Amino acid sequence: MSKRIDVKDLNVYYGNFLAVEDVTINIEAKSVTAFIGPSGCGKSTFLRTLNRMHEVLPGARVEGEVLLDGDNLYGNGVDPVTVRSQIGMVFQRPNPFPTMSIRDNVLAGVRLNNRKISKGEADALVERSLRGANLWNEVKDRLEKPGSGLSGGQQQRLCIARAIAVEPQVILMDEPCSALDPISTLAIEDLINELKDQYTVVIVTHNMQQAARVSDKTAFFNIAGTGKPGKLIEFGNTHTIFSNPTVKATEDYVSGRFG
Amino acid sequence: MTSTLTPVRSKRSALTRGQLPKYAPYAVLAAALIIGAAVLALIGFNALGWGVLSALLFAAGLVGWSAAVEGSRKAKDRLATCLVLGAFLVALLPLISVIWTVLVNGVPGLVTPGFLSSSMNGVTGVYDNKAAEDGAPVVGGIYHALLGTVQITLLATVISVPVGLLTAIYLVEYGNDGRLARAITFFVDVMTGIPSIVAGLFAAAFFFAVVGPGTKTGAVAAVALSVLMIPVVVRSSEEMLKIVPNELREAAYALGVRKWRTILKVVIPTAISGIASGVTLAIARVIGETAPILVTAGFATSINNNVFGGWMASLPTFIYTQILNPTSPSNPGPSSQRAWGAALVLIILVMILNLGARLIARIFAPKTGR
Numbered sequence: 001m002s003k004r005i006d007v008k009d010l011n012v013y014y015g016n017f018l019a020v021e022d023v024t025i026n027i028e029a030k031s032v033t034a035f036i037g038p039s040g041c042g043k044s045t046f047l048r049t050l051n052r053m054h055e056v057l058p059g060a061r062v063e064g065e066v067l068l069d070g071d072n073l074y075g076n077g078v079d080p081v082t083v084r085s086q087i088g089m090v091f092q093r094p095n096p097f098p099t100m101s102i103r104d105n106v107l108a109g110v111r112l113n114n115r116k117i118s119k120g121e122a123d124a125l126v127e128r129s130l131r132g133a134n135l136w137n138e139v140k141d142r143l144e145k146p147g148s149g150l151s152g153g154q155q156q157r158l159c160i161a162r163a164i165a166v167e168p169q170v171i172l173m174d175e176p177c178s179a180l181d182p183i184s185t186l187a188i189e190d191l192i193n194e195l196k197d198q199y200t201v202v203i204v205t206h207n208m209q210q211a212a213r214v215s216d217k218t219a220f221f222n223i224a225g226t227g228k229p230g231k232l233i234e235f236g237n238t239h240t241i242f243s244n245p246t247v248k249a250t251e252d253y254v255s256g257r258f259g
Numbered sequence: 260m261t262s263t264l265t266p267v268r269s270k271r272s273a274l275t276r277g278q279l280p281k282y283a284p285y286a287v288l289a290a291a292l293i294i295g296a297a298v299l300a301l302i303g304f305n306a307l308g309w310g311v312l313s314a315l316l317f318a319a320g321l322v323g324w325s326a327a328v329e330g331s332r333k334a335k336d337r338l339a340t341c342l343v344l345g346a347f348l349v350a351l352l353p354l355i356s357v358i359w360t361v362l363v364n365g366v367p368g369l370v371t372p373g374f375l376s377s378s379m380n381g382v383t384g385v386y387d388n389k390a391a392e393d394g395a396p397v398v399g400g401i402y403h404a405l406l407g408t409v410q411i412t413l414l415a416t417v418i419s420v421p422v423g424l425l426t427a428i429y430l431v432e433y434g435n436d437g438r439l440a441r442a443i444t445f446f447v448d449v450m451t452g453i454p455s456i457v458a459g460l461f462a463a464a465f466f467f468a469v470v471g472p473g474t475k476t477g478a479v480a481a482v483a484l485s486v487l488m489i490p491v492v493v494r495s496s497e498e499m500l501k502i503v504p505n506e507l508r509e510a511a512y513a514l515g516v517r518k519w520r521t522i523l524k525v526v527i528p529t530a531i532s533g534i535a536s537g538v539t540l541a542i543a544r545v546i547g548e549t550a551p552i553l554v555t556a557g558f559a560t561s562i563n564n565n566v567f568g569g570w571m572a573s574l575p576t577f578i579y580t581q582i583l584n585p586t587s588p589s590n591p592g593p594s595s596q597r598a599w600g601a602a603l604v605l606i607i608l609v610m611i612l613n614l615g616a617r618l619i620a621r622i623f624a625p626k627t628g629r
Contacts, residue, residue: 084513086515088514095507097507097529111524112514112521114520148625163514
């Protein structure tokens with residue numbers, strides 16, 4: 001239940017502005033791939049193009065190919081909704097639906113698409129997803145309470161539970177821990193380690209220690225200057241990127257001598 | 260325990276030196292009221308003059324005292340407080356005055372037996388003359404007008420809410436701030452400023468052209484009112500939809516939910532409390548319209564249950580005609596009593612709607628709590 005992603009010569013534009021230039025990257029199935037780099041270098045923009053979420057932003061468009069197990073996401077007649085149901089996403093700030101209970105939040109992907117599901121199946125799905133997100137023990141007694149009453153870390157894990165409840169092939173995470181304290185961050189990182197047994201995980205992070213801790217492969221993005229496009233500088237095994245990078249800019253960034 | 264307590268000091272703290280005592284405003288107010296009354300007693304007392312003079316004396320006294328003791332910064336602060344308080348009282352005055360006048364004049368009409376349950380059908384000047392001269396009970400009531408107001412407003416709401424809400428959804432979710440969206444926003448703003456009589460004439464002319472000359476029914480009035488309601492509904496719904504965080508839409512899209520389902524199941528439920536209270540306030544806004552109803556629904560003295568046929572009374576037009584053309588021209592007293600009673604009912608309706616809006620907002624508000 002996981003697929004690989006191959007990106008070929010991808011350019012991302014906002015209107016006429018080239019935001020990310022010429023990215024080619026192969027993301028393995030059942031692995032954790034981290035994107036690191038300075039702010040504004042296009043990591044999040046690029047991440048969004050992997051499930052066509054950038055199309056929500058006005059003026060955003062791409063050139064190039066993104067292949068999900070060989071199928072081009074940007075091929076003719078591909079429905080972005082189908083893409084997104086296969087490639088889930090977790091955002092920077094936890095965003096549970098405020099009108100829904102914890103249980104309904106987990107079932108949102110099913111309910112909002114009006115798929116019929118029996119109560120027994122729904123209960124099983126809620127428990128499976130919440131266990132998958134390491135949240136079950138904390139919320140099992142208050143599933144009918146609103147999701148917005150949870151702590152920030154719990155809310156983020158609820159969002160992860162919501163994402164895995166639709167059983168995607170790939171999970172994209174856009175700085176999932178940047179709004180969380182270290183203990184909640186640790187809980188999410190443990191979770192990412194478990195998720196890679198079943199899913200392909202791509203994570204954007206500003207925290208290099210986090211990238212080193214959780215990822216198998218790391219991609220370093222950089223930007224030459226304001227107004228210039230972001231580029232993929234180096235992509236390789238996390239260990240290599242952090243201990244023995246081939247590009248000087250990568251070494252400067254991971255060792256903190258950046259700029 | 261006792262050792263940690265601060266010893267009680269008889270002299271004032273160094274940190275509070277140079278301040279007016281807490282009772283200063285009240286003392287100045289009492290002095291201002293007494294001096295104001297004394298001055299006015301010399302030149303002839305009246306309540307309004309007493310209020311204004313006392314307020315001026317209070318402001319001058321308090322600010323002057325403060326400037327002498329506390330310094331200019333505190334004095335300016337007190338001056339600003341006086342101005343804000345004064346503006347608030349001036350704004351409050353007409354409101355209280357209106358409510359008081361309507362209560363005093365309207366309660367006798369409202370408590371008259373049959374006032375809420377009978378119409379004006381068959382009530383002639385003869386009865387009013389008898390009521391005014393022989394002290395017989397005032398007959399006739401507002402049932403037909405209340406029924407008309409409820410029917411017309413309900414139909415206007417049924418027309419305006421879908422149109423207004425869908426327009427707002429287009430503007431926020433699909434318009435992309437394009438040329439069409441900007442044009443709609445502009446014309447909605449223009450519509451907000453349309454005088455209500457023009458809306459009435461529009462509806463009358465529209466039905467004249469479509470149905471035939473002289474078409475006066477509750478439905479025509481409802482169309483006129485919806486012309487006034489739609490821009491209010493669009494505006495309030497638009498604001499409410501705009502404040503739904505984009506993150507929620509993105510969360511739904513990322514789950515593979517279609518846009519229309521996202522709007523229906525995530526955006527609108529999140530904004531529903533604000534939309535519902537906006538709609539209720541829009542209803543409260545048009546329920547008291549008089550002119551557009553006069554030219555579209557005419558005026559009736561008997562009960563009309565059919566909003567699509569025949570002239571129809573409403574509370575505002577009932578008040579208008581009772582005052583302007585009393586049932587008994589020689590004894591307008593009973594008519595005026597009925598008009599005040601109807602006015603009180605109208606105000607109560609508007610208050611209920613406002614309270615309803617708050618209740619709706621509270622019921623639908625996103626739940627919090629653990």
